[in-house]
């Protein structure tokens with residue numbers, strides 16, 4: 001694992017020598033945030049040694065390096081989900097790479113289903129805590145001390161100072177923000193009606209198929225994390241309508257400008 005990390009980091013540094021200070025993971029339907037970056041280098045995942053290989057056609061993904069608000073950033077356009085068949089180690093491999101490239105903060109976005117009954121499609125939710133709903137912990141196995149300690153504390157996985165700063169930015173720009181608990185599930189099925197209700201009872205405000213494993217790996221690495229969900233559908237509802245991937249992508253697209261503004265200004269302040 002460590003040899004692989006070193007080889008991957010060396011390869012990336014041979015393509016782009018500048019050290020990024022912020023890592024950004026872009027969620028489903030939220031990829032155009034990359035347009036905000038003044039791009040200096042792009043590396044397709046398929047060119048990077050040891051990077052997980054995408055099995056989905058036309059869904060290759062890439063690392064984007066460049067400037068944003070005076071900061072050197074690296075964005076992952078496309079992430080790896082457990083439901084795609086990647087191992088937990090593969091899902092979090094890029095997060096470890098970003099850390100070893102030098103990032104000091106990790107910012108993540110995702111599309112999520114609304115559980116909290118006051119949430120509407122298009123809402124933004126700051127994640128202030130999470131519940132792992134049967135997602136496999138990526139730290140299971142021999143602990144690599146260079147990553148972090150065996151038993152990481154998870155009392156503040158999402159940094160309060162970053163949450164506070166984001167709320168201030170939203171307030172100044174008249175953007176309504178929710179703040180809540182994200183339940184991470186494996187997917188790929190959306191939840192049954194009974195499961196949405198169960199998640200509500202358990203204290204979740206939103207549910208999604210990413211982020212939790214990445215955040216666990218980031219906390220292990222000692223990286224401060226900020227994460228935000230776009231609510232793309234609502235789980236608990238009386239009507240007979242279904243949830244589709246297309247609906248999720250469309251809702252993410254529509255809410256994206258608000259998310260972009262907050263991410264951008266937050267990164268400027270880091």
Ligand code: HPA
Nearest residue numbers: 111112113207208209248
């Ligand atoms: N459930 C799980 N993952 C999701 C959802 C959902 O309702 N919406 C977007 N990602």
